[in-house]
Amino acid sequence: MITTKSQRKCAVCGDSPAKVHYGVLACFGCKGFFRRAVKDGRNKYVCRFEKNCEVNKFERNACRYCRFRKCLLVGMNPDFVRPDREEAREKLRSQKSLLAKKKSIGRSLSNKVDADGDWTLQLPSNSRKLLCDLNALENDVMSLAVGGYEAIADFSLKSLIADRTLARKSTARNTTPVKLEHNPSLLSIQRIVNVTDFIDGLIGVIEKESSRKTTVEDKCSLISSVFLPLNILDQAARSISKDSTFYTEEFTRSLENFQIDSRTISEFASLCERFKRLSPSPMEYSIVRALTIATPDRGTLSNGFSAHLSAMHDSLQELLFRVIKLSRAKSSASAANIMANLISQVYEAKAISSAVLPTLRRSFPRDAIKPLPYHKILTDIVNPEVFDLLVTMSNRRITNPPELTSTFSLSNTTTDLIAYSNAPTTDSINSIGCNHQFTIPNQPVRPQTLGFSAKLPLTMTKSIEDMLRPPGMNEDSTILNRPLSGDWADGVRLTPMFNRDVVAQFFPELSENPVI
Template sequence: MHFFIERIMRMEDHVVPSSHPLDKCAVCGDKALKVHYGVLSCFGCKGFFRRAVRNGRNKYVCRLNKSCTVSKQDRNGCRYCRFRACLRAGMNPDAVRPDREDLRKAAQGGEAERRGSFSSTCSSPRPIHNLIRTNSVQMNSDDWTKSLSEGERSHLYGLARVARSIDEFECASFSGIDDFSLKSLVAFRSLAGSTLNATFSSSDRSITSIWRIVNIVDWVEGLVKMMEAERPRVAITVHDKACLVHNSFMPLTLLSELSSIAARSRMNELVAVRNSMDSLCLSFSTNEILRRLACETLVPLRHASLSPTDLLLLKAIIVFNPECPGLFSMATFRIREIRSRLFDLLFHSISHTHPSSNLSAASNYGQLIAILAPLTHVSGDISSSLRSTFPRPFDSTLPYSTLRTDVFNPEMNDLIVEAAGMRDEVKRFKHSNKRTHEEIPT
């Protein structure tokens, strides 16, 4: 028992014994005795990563071919490659605490921005209307958003802004993320000013294409930033974002494909779904999944006649799923709260954008929400069929093998989750120990 308690306390202090065989910095290989920002690293790489996140962020440039050696002797030679080595090792930018002065300025700036957005939306609906119009989210001529509260209008404004940024994602550089994990990519894209510096072609329409993964990562990141702008102290960690990406990748991809078919094609449902899955390079041994997609998802989508605003809100609801496996409790609580608001917004949107429908707004809303369950189930079945394509341990010789494996065959025994559980055990042990001492009569 004492050995177990000592092991827990040692993990809490993040100290590794000097005799530990893995007491080397995960970034440069130097001597390391502590875990910094989620990774066993030396004090030099700890300080570099902190400065890079707080000041330099992603402004570094490699003068060679982006494959510089990052060792104890050469780690100062290229900040670009050293920073990416930190991300590849798993360092978490969310763990870098800002100075008090930075927190004060951020709080003042956020409050001023919120006041400005609220005052503009209350005085005139044109800013929201124009922003949504640029994202092809059509409004009625009388602008139904006038009936929304300040918070609801702010959420709709944020969603439209995220959608516009995703629509502008046409070219990017994947040369710097060849050996990134999903968490490394999430951390990389979460940093302000992050860019991908080589060109790529979106001609690869397969379900496993890298541009699709980056697209969903940016979608999740944009929605999380929108959520944190309202309540900055509620942090959604890199681990939480990676869980949301994995959980929403397949449903979002399928919804985008099927909603496009529903809006543009009158082809037979089963034929249309088969053609769409072929374009995604998905093949199935039977037609069961195709039939389920056609009958349980495509047909209801055609009857729903989704407006672009409805589709935008439905995508956000899919991302913000509090039942997503692996989320920390704080993230689960906040996501459940924001999701309930999105449901309310979706009902408002359906009520005002389907006035001529034969069904009531409640019926349209219920039928649309009913699509989520079969879409989730089919997405899970398709994801399961892809796991054998990306086995663990993955083949490091294949391009982007780590990233693709993390998306389609994630590691279930996550060390971060285990460490969080151990910390909870430590807290419970300390609390019970404290109560025991208090109950002992003096």
């Protein structure tokens, strides 16, 4: 059914007509409101009631706080709002002045003797810039920390990303960072917000180099792919602190609450012990965290974003090697050994998260009737919605294998795309079906090796040679490979079209009676 313009309603207020603005169907009124809200800042709106006002086309102007919240809930992307020309000029002017100051400082530092022993000055310019960006990102995430999360209780992961993007763009930051206690839990909204801020900031570093905006879908896929490994890695890194026993026991208890098997819990304990032996510095661990984000499962990411992540992964590996070599290693071999041990912890955390993920997906189904607070965010992380048909078919085949029958139905179906149907057989179906005696394979996949030779036998190709042989030609296996002789126009091997008279008209020297 073709959707007409009159049927396109705004996802925020329900008014029509609506067009795609900032990623969703929205009317012109909500489009302008969202643009003004993003430009002016989100912190000036306050709800006079319980932050649950109804937003429709008649009362959409009653509460700007709830209207802006509804814009984020339906998935409007603040990154798509373009700045004004004057603001863009002012921003470009300030960036140029800041770049000139950095260049002058860099020249003065390069001319001075390294009297203070700052080994970071020995790094190449690109590695030093990346290290400064990571340090600034850590401080930026701390300044974005908030104390309460009640406003995002009904948010999805896309809405949370939009909210945190606005918080990053907002000029009103926390001058004194909020001191939050570390939450030793496998799934906590505090950890999700913290990881979202860190990933969004790292994507901003990538966008500076590539000048390409990242879609919300790529951000969601990246967060759902790396949140569990990064959280497990962070909990293991807490084993170096003074209160390591408390945090390790609390996180182990959190795993037991989700009914994780004892083998996975023992693997996490081994990961904590290896972290204690390695004892990475805060600078080294910041690079390891960024490496964890740069090594996701790339199956659901776009090709362009995946290529930028690969480039960032290579830059981070080079930076980690240089930092280890300059800070605590005496040779390249020992630095490479330490770096390999640190990177191996990333893959150990990914292996533990892969073992935990099936249990979490059963705890957070997508078709929950009455979702709890933060349930949408948690579901989007551990059980994301997949629109790839190949991935969906693979998951169906692995998780819920259908019952195979030996009757194939000839009726057309449009609702089920599984290779083998498990519909109950009836008499009407059996009457038009075809029963066979062939063995049905256990897995509906193509075998890797064939049980017979792929070449056709000569007995089958001989009939083809007979059909291609002109009438009257003798059966000689080498006749087609012989060179032409002078009497090739004679004999009965030629077709009636190519007879001797026709050849004599074009080649008189080959005929006994040439045509004059």
